[in-house]
Amino acid sequence: MSAGALLIGLGLASLGLGGIPPGELVSVQRVSKLPREPWSPAWSEVPSHTVTLWPQRSVALNDRTVNRGLGGAAPRPAAVRAATDGRSLAVLLEWSDATVNQPEPEDVGAFADGAALQLPVVMGGDARLPYVGMGDDGAHVVIAMVRARAMGADPKELVAAGPGSYSRVDERTFELTMAHDPKEGRWRALFHRPLVPASRPQGGPPSTRLDRAVVPVAFAVWDGAGSERGGNKSLSGWKLLSLPGQPEDVAWRRSLEAEWEVGGSADPRKGKELTDAYCLPCHRIHGEGRAALHMAPDLGAVGPISTPGYLRRSIALPSESIVPHTNPNRHYLSSEPRPAGGFTNDETLTWYSRDESGQPTSRMPVFELEESEIASLVSYILSIPAPGAGAASKPGKVKP
Amino acid sequence: MSTRQLAMVMDLNKCIGCQTCTVACKTQWTNRNGREYMYWNNVETRPGTGYPRNWEGMGGGFDAQGHLRDGVVATRADYGTPWDFNLDEAALGQEVVAQSKLESGPNWDEDVGAGDFPNSYFFYLPRICNHCSNPGCLAACPRSAIFKRSQDGVVLVDQSRCEGYRYCIAGCPYKKIYFNPKISKSEKCIFCFPRVERGLAPACADQCVGRIRFVGYLDDLEGQVHKLVEVYKVALPLHAEYGTVPNVFYVPPLPGPPKFDAMGKPIPGSERIPIPYLESLFGPGTRAALATLEREMKKRQEGKGSELLDLLIAYKHSDMFRLGKQNDLVQLGRRGARAVAVGEQRP
Numbered sequence: 084m085s086a087g088a089l090l091i092g093l094g095l096a097s098l099g100l101g102g103i104p105p106g107e108l109v110s111v112q113r114v115s116k117l118p119r120e121p122w123s124p125a126w127s128e129v130p131s132h133t134v135t136l137w138p139q140r141s142v143a144l145n146d147r148t149v150n151r152g153l154g155g156a157a158p159r160p161a162a163v164r165a166a167t168d169g170r171s172l173a174v175l176l177e178w179s180d181a182t183v184n185q186p187e188p189e190d191v192g193a194f195a196d197g198a199a200l201q202l203p204v205v206m207g208g209d210a211r212l213p214y215v216g217m218g219d220d221g222a223h224v225v226i227a228m229v230r231a232r233a234m235g236a237d238p239k240e241l242v243a244a245g246p247g248s249y250s251r252v253d254e255r256t257f258e259l260t261m262a263h264d265p266k267e268g269r270w271r272a273l274f275h276r277p278l279v280p281a282s283r284p285q286g287g288p289p290s291t292r293l294d295r296a297v298v299p300v301a302f303a304v305w306d307g308a309g310s311e312r313g314g315n316k317s318l319s320g321w322k323l324l325s326l327p328g329q330p331e332d333v334a335w336r337r338s339l340e341a342e343w344e345v346g347g348s349a350d351p352r353k354g355k356e357l358t359d360a361y362c363l364p365c366h367r368i369h370g371e372g373r374a375a376l377h378m379a380p381d382l383g384a385v386g387p388i389s390t391p392g393y394l395r396r397s398i399a400l401p402s403e404s405i406v407p408h409t410n411p412n413r414h415y416l417s418s419e420p421r422p423a424g425g426f427t428n429d430e431t432l433t434w435y436s437r438d439e440s441g442q443p444t445s446r447m448p449v450f451e452l453e454e455s456e457i458a459s460l461v462s463y464i465l466s467i468p469a470p471g472a473g474a475a476s477k478p479g480k481v482k483p
Numbered sequence: 484m485s486t487r488q489l490a491m492v493m494d495l496n497k498c499i500g501c502q503t504c505t506v507a508c509k510t511q512w513t514n515r516n517g518r519e520y521m522y523w524n525n526v527e528t529r530p531g532t533g534y535p536r537n538w539e540g541m542g543g544g545f546d547a548q549g550h551l552r553d554g555v556v557a558t559r560a561d562y563g564t565p566w567d568f569n570l571d572e573a574a575l576g577q578e579v580v581a582q583s584k585l586e587s588g589p590n591w592d593e594d595v596g597a598g599d600f601p602n603s604y605f606f607y608l609p610r611i612c613n614h615c616s617n618p619g620c621l622a623a624c625p626r627s628a629i630f631k632r633s634q635d636g637v638v639l640v641d642q643s644r645c646e647g648y649r650y651c652i653a654g655c656p657y658k659k660i661y662f663n664p665k666i667s668k669s670e671k672c673i674f675c676f677p678r679v680e681r682g683l684a685p686a687c688a689d690q691c692v693g694r695i696r697f698v699g700y701l702d703d704l705e706g707q708v709h710k711l712v713e714v715y716k717v718a719l720p721l722h723a724e725y726g727t728v729p730n731v732f733y734v735p736p737l738p739g740p741p742k743f744d745a746m747g748k749p750i751p752g753s754e755r756i757p758i759p760y761l762e763s764l765f766g767p768g769t770r771a772a773l774a775t776l777e778r779e780m781k782k783r784q785e786g787k788g789s790e791l792l793d794l795l796i797a798y799k800h801s802d803m804f805r806l807g808k809q810n811d812l813v814q815l816g817r818r819g820a821r822a823v824a825v826g827e828q829r830p
């Protein structure tokens with residue numbers, strides 16, 4: 084264990100975030116002057132933390148080039164460094180990518196390398212963590228995103244309530260830069276933001292404040308060489324930034340600890356039996372199993388990016404855990420008319436339906452399960468390895 | 484709001500491949516602002532690779548269960564680049580010289596066709612967005628940025644929602660939606676909706692020299708489109724097996740003269756254009772459609788009347804386009820149409 088990691092473990096234990104795996108925690112270094120360039124030598128003073136990004140497999144998209152490689156795509160390790168000068172936060176994401184994809188305008192079929200950082204809009208108290216894949220109806224996220232273009236980096240800031248839902252924020256609170264080092268074959272993306280932005284968007288909600296001891300954050304990376312864009316990307320689960328010198332929020336800390344708690348009675352072996360009995364009639368794992376294809380989201384994708392709390396809610400309260408647009412048949416729900424002569428989408432493969440007011444209802448039944456059974460299910464699902472995770476851990480781009 | 488569907492029929496027996504429709508659309512919409520490489524209307528030679536090249540191999544559309552099929556986003560090279568010429572100098576008497584490397588282009592295999600002399604064959608296939616009833620582009624977009632208007636069935640991209648992901652390009656089996664690199668969004672044929680809303684046919688149809696195009700509502704029982712598609716059933720969809728329910732239909736080309744044998748004598752009962760090839764494009768209704776055409780042509784040859792042939796001959800624009808509440812909208816001519824457009828004159 085490196086000295087840096089030891090330091091992180093000790094520091095965070097003192098903050099009382101016990102019970103949350105150390106791999107989910109990123110300490111934020113207090114510095115007097117924040118580096119403003121991604122490859123500034125000052126970053127070597129800031130300890131780096133490994134975060135794994137997983138190929139997005141929860142939402143199926145239709146690009147043949149991407150999908151052919153998705154089954155065997157390996158996870159992408161990235162290094163995160165975070166620093167604060169008490170007024171602003173700077174987060175540096177670094178990942179390996181031998182090819183620079185910065186398309187020229189004429190390359191209409193080419194896609195750009197990029198990275199994003201995601202924060203919950205509402206934090207503190209008993210706020211629930213949003214769905215890690217771009218938030219959900221009940222808990223929105225802010226996403227700061229930067230893509231590489233031949234004519235200069237293209238930064239964006241978005242507010243999202245689930246995949247496919249985001250709107251752009253015109254007055255950005257983040258400053259974003261990305262730069263590639265050809266010798267190292269690595270990109271760095273720098274996300275810089277005041278803890279409390281000075282300006283408030285016209286008539287909009289208050290900007291998310293980061294002047295708190297714990298800030299959840301998630302990352303995404305796009306590799307243009309693999310035709311990655313939009314939902315085809317690699318993403319991390321939620322990680323927790325620990326900011327020094329910021330006010331403590333006990334309720335928030337407890338809420339986050341509960342989010343990561345699997346439950347002492349969890350038995351992964353019992354969980355496997357329960358999964359087989361309750362889940363596999365509808366859900367496949369890595370595309371395999373007895374369930375009809377596309378009947379329900381694939382469970383092989385969820386473990387690495389989910390918190391135990393998210394899995395618990397998905398099992399106990401399916402209709403409150405619907406992520407919009409994950410439905411491959413989303414363009415035809417049972418309440419909508421079908422065109423004459425068109426191929427009909429199979430009704431049984433519709434993951435959720437909407438009533439007249441637009442309220443979605445999941446097709447997943449509410450099972451009568453005890454807490455210990457749910458805990459066992461959660462621990463088993465968390466243990467399902469992602470495909471390619473056992474493969475060579477050499478970092479690299481998604482193979483086309 | 485009631486649901487209506489505008490549709491277009493193209494009679495491939497009349498298409499001469501002059502590309503006037505292509506130029507009409509190009510000068511109307513795609514000669515500027517990042518759309519220069521796009522041909523929302525293109526005319527390709529069949530058999531041939533089409534535009535973008537090999538688009539039929541690029542996936543998209545739906546499988547038999549109704550699931551979106553994976554597709555690919557074409558590269559810039561697949562679309563080809565029109566060549567530059569020294570036209571300014573040529574106007575002053577210089578020899579016309581190409582300024583670009585002549586390797587591939589949007590219509591590279593024009594007039595090549597298939598078969599060996601004297602039995603070679605080809606025909607022209609003009610293509611626009613089919614404004615499908617089950618669009619692959621609409622189904623593919625994860626941001627629901629593509630929508631279909633209920634008043635006329637025109638399929639459009641909401642530019643405020645599009646983020647340039649291009650899943651729509653992968654999802655369209657006809658590859659009739661394009662990426663505009665200047666604005667990083669997808670764009671496509673809009674069925675000239677600013678024109679059709681004023682009772683004018685789309686530019687491609689209006690300019691067609693061969694008068695091959697018919698435009699109207701599928702539910703207009705008195706209209707040509709309805710009669711050709713639903714009554715006489717001579718107008719057929721292209722690649723109906725893609726599952727998108729296209730609303731552009733084709734009258735298939737008659738197979739042409741018989742083949743010639745080695746001595747140069749016609750082989751009775753033979754077909755120059757193989758019917759199985761036409762069926763691969765226009766489906767199982769092809770034979771019946773061709774038989775109907777031949778039957779109606781025979782009636783005319785014998786001096787009897789034929790409504791179908793009168794329809795297909797298309798004597799006037801008012802016989803081809805039915806867009807307004809009354810037919811007289813399309814007889815305004817250029818000045819009248821302009822007066823309507825600027826609100827000076829009610830039809």
